[in-house]
Amino acid sequence: MNPACHTENPRHLLAATFTRIAATRMAGLPVVNPALAVAVPAMEAWQGEWVGVLVTPWAVNLAILPGPGGRFRPIEVGGAQWWELPSGRYEFLGNREDGLGHYQSCSLLSPAFELSTQADAEDFALTAFDALLAAPPPASASAEGARLGGGSAISQPVSRRDFLRGGLFGGGR
């Protein structure tokens, strides 16, 4: 097990870390939207890692922190890890912060001047978070649709990867 993993939900730790950053390194910069504050409107366990969304006055990011799952790679800036989340593949970029340890983030919005109130920002973040963990329509929908429509599923484009994963027969992804 990764020694740096969080056994408890690190939601408050993440919020506290970025609240500190907002008050120090980011203080007074023109990229900061004064109407917003740091918040972590959602963070939950997903396949052994902590997946959440972070609102700051300068950005709204998806965030992944290491849980006991063991798949989280402790990468520095410049490194990236691809995650297969229910709604698709996302590239998360690594970083490390004293007191928080390694974390990964994926940008949704920055700067955040479009969000005029904190409620808007959290609404935006929560909606994105829900959509992140919602499964998309099955990948084989087009093939299935063709079959139901009386056509041949085989006439639909199937990638080599899908074929090897059984995509031709409605499985895989």
Place this chain on the structure above:
Amino acid sequence: MIETFYDVLRRQGITRRSFLKFCSLTATSLGLGAAAAPRIAHALESKPRTPVVWLHGLECTCCTESFIRSAHPLTKDVILSMLSLDYDDTLMAAAGHQAEAILKEVKEKYKGQYILAVEGNPPLNEDGMYCFQGGRPFVEKLKEMAADCKAIIAWGSCASWGCVQAAKPNPTRATPVHKVITDKPVIKVPGCPPIPEVMTAVVTYMLSFERMPTLDRMGRPAMFYGQRIHDKCYRRPHFDAGQFAETWDDEGARKGYCLYKMGCKGPTTYNACSTVRWNEGVSFPIQSGHGCIGCSEDGFWDKGSFYSRVTDIKQFGIEANADKVGATAAAVVGAGIAAHAAVTALARARNKTGIDVKQGEQ
């Protein structure tokens, strides 16, 4: 018998295997997925060849320099030998009257069918005398060739916005193409120069599918100009954590911290440099330790020093957002629309180079 692209290509000695490889490379660079490769192949095999006429106005030829260095050698070969650059001052063998005769011939033979690629822009002061070609002002040549073309590609920041020659006080009144030619569709591919892969992808898309790629409200192909440098920058985690280089040789600079405080224009610049990168995907300015100068943005010469921090970012943002592609900015004002914006933002996060573009080709 009509001559297709494929015919020309075979005549140039390019094998069918190479041709098919080119089609799949192009499909990939356009983000169209594997299924589009056979469609591109079919289009190039069966459709009549569309000539491209490439004019040069006030410019430095960096667009051409960029274009002929498209990453994959095959792309370069195919584009240059096959995709019919019937006229390009820099690349063609013809000269003098012979060269001007080509223009006339294309204009008559392919009336309403050829694509006009314009690098640089026409100066309008003194009746266009500041740019003179073949014994007449460039603006005349541009208007004449534009009259019978199907569409115009405005290469680079010169043709798209005006660039350095249009910087204040713009003594020659250098004017971007869309302000001179108003009755034809103009696709802007800004950048100084634009990324070669972007240039070849745009031109191949238009030749294969005989239509324009999806454009944003500023007239740029959304697939490559849908996101800011900042959105996909590999140094972005440093920005998010407030880790900035404060001078060029401090600890932060050595650690590769964010260059925002050193004047990086990444947060306000729409381009694909941070994803497609340069020199066959090797690097891009920020990776080399210098901030983005925002060369693909309108009027970047007049927006202050390359090294002064973007302070009016809010203003900047709104300006940039005027062209937003069904996206976040304008929409989030009302809370009810936040859902749409959030889902769009998520789609953009998934997408490597740009917004989730529906090209209608998949």
